Amino acid sequence: MPFGNTHNLVKLKFSSEQEFPDLSKHNNHMAKVLTPDLYERLRSKETPNGFTLDDVIQTGVDNPGHPFIMTVGAVAGDEETFEVFKELLDIVIQDRHGGYKPTDKHKTDLNADNLKGGDDLDPNYVLSSRVRTGRSIRGFCLPPHCSRGERRAVEKLSIEALDALTGDLKGKYYALKNMTEAEQQQLIDDHFLFDKPVSPLLLASGMARDWPDARGIWHNDNKTFLVWVNEEDHLRVISMQKGGNMKEVFTRFCTGLTKIESLFKERGRDFMWNDHLGYILTCPSNLGTGLRAGVHVKLPNMSKHAKFEEILKRLRLQKRGTGGVDTAAVGGVFDISNADRLGFSEVELVQMVVDGVKLLVEMEKKLEKGQPIDDLMPAQK
């Protein structure tokens, strides 16, 4: 809830033990890290915008998690959350991002020329290619904590910047609350439309408040570059197209992002970024690059192979169903993307996807012909 939280002062009249949440049945990163001592040390703090420890952890308290899937269980309400609640979030980040230390530095590289290859993934197997990330506008609270006025200001700034894009990036904004039935149907058909979140992980953090006020979708006329405004983050930026030319997708992604960033700078606005955590987003899982580069790829034989999971792990890749996270694969078609977000640059992550998918398709072809793939087994990246 916006504009300060003196409710926290009221809470401090109760003892830390009385307030400590029951995390005994919980299995998320926050619950594994938060001890009564840590709670006691952090509960009296708040960010300059009034975001408190309980605000950070509410989603993790309300969603104990799943015995097999480890959710994060904490969100940021503003850029300062990661400083003020460092003692908790540094360890959560370390656990979630493969041992990333509080002293580590994250490199950002949005120069698509540094990507080797990636323009020749076999379109008989690779059906589509996509790169997404998020960006937050410095000086505004994040979706869990922003007021309606702030959210509207983020929308207004974003529309102004996006409207200034030209060439193949030129496009149009569709506000969620104003779109016509025809526009809505078109966005659904293009698979661009996003809905009010239903996941309790998101709802419990307060990011769906005031829906659909100040939410919207922008896309270019070619329908290859898409921006979501005020969904789970201030901005989600997506570049995509059919086929396997990941290089082209990534080039457009970098060009578009860089252009958008300079348009914001012209208006006196920066993106939230620092050299330790990279780009700052609402969920700690999206820190660093916030980047997920992926393909929809046909791997019916690979997916039945006993070593499929092991190979993905070594390639630092992750599989999902084609409906996105938490869906199942349909017809042997998988969504394959990078598993990491923080500690590698954008170019490095896309390179992993390009190289990894190339190898998987090679293996698929071999298996089709009944040949073994043992000599192709990769080393752990």
Place this chain on the structure above:
Amino acid sequence: MATSFTRMISSRNTAVIVAMGAGTLASAYLLNDSTAAAERMRRFYPPSADYPDLRKHNNCMASAMTPAIYSRLRDRATPNSWTLDQCIQTGVDNPGHPFIKTVGMVAGDEESYEVFAELFDPVIKDRHNGYDPRTMKHPTDLDASKISSGTFDERYVLSSRVRTGRSIRGLSLPPACTRSERREVEHVVVTALSGLKGDLAGRYYSLGEMTEREQQHLIDEHFLFDKPVSPLLTAAGMARDWPDGRGIWHNNDRNFLIWINEEDHTRIISMEKGGNMKRVFERFCRGLKQVEHLIQERGWEFMWNERLGYILTCPSNLGTGLRAGVHIRLPFLNKDPRFKKILENLRLQKRGTGGVDTATTGDTVDISNLDRLGKSEVELVQLVIDGVNYLIECEKRLEKGQDIKIPSPIPPFRK
């Protein structure tokens, strides 16, 4: 036993007493943040920047809200720092239904109704048929001996039930409460209930700690409540920290049941199979009085005042918070086109037997009082008794092929 809670309450009670006496505006606390940044933010974003878009909304809050009211109330807070935005969030997030008018706001504490009276009062008036909290007084009467002819023909009435809610003064309500306040509510109520004797003696089942077998038993009895899924409730924040501090208590006879920390601090239900509404209400009153006495022994009391009666989370439940009803078979009447008007004039409401928002199964319907505020408990239960008896008479007449009459309308409350 002087805990941090009792110390807090003595200071809060003072604030409440001052508030009640000194008028609505004096009790409001201005948001007094320790941070300059928050102050700067409020100045940078005036109320007009934050005014919610309610153009597609159809709830009582949206009908009453104006930019002027919002700008006057936005920067106020109750002594527990509960704000207007927090009261109305559920109404902003849930535009409502073209046919059903929801309330669209909740209280975070007893003081919400005072500090934000400028918005709550017209909402209360809208929801409770013109009851004006500024000028009217609400009567409380839990003397079950005043009830007459409270037993129904059991060829028609299958079961009888009375429910209400009670809030513990000094502790914040479910949308706003901290974990320790919620746990304290549980502790206070469970301690009191353990003092009940005779036909009211029973036991408590904590939601977080019950065994599988206990859970199944409560499901079979239709006693178990789940984490709310309705966005009306979740948007108000009352499902936070589930299932911490929540539980179900029932007596050994299984006809007196209490829910703890669901939508309100407590929900109290008296019920039994058959048509003896008088006995159901008698047990209801007796149980309520004993629980009240038991908490008073330890220095606690229920939230109540003479403008609004018993204070509950949702303004729709103010006054008595009482719903007295029966499950009744009315095959002929249910098909008669006059049924709706008869119910309306009797100030009764029909629901499906699964509760609010369910459809009827077969010819069995749930009939209960429409009103909550402006009439006492005794008056409302008597109204249900008289009304249900009238419906049974109509049914019998229709069975014999005789005609029925629409009764003249009962006024919602004495002015």
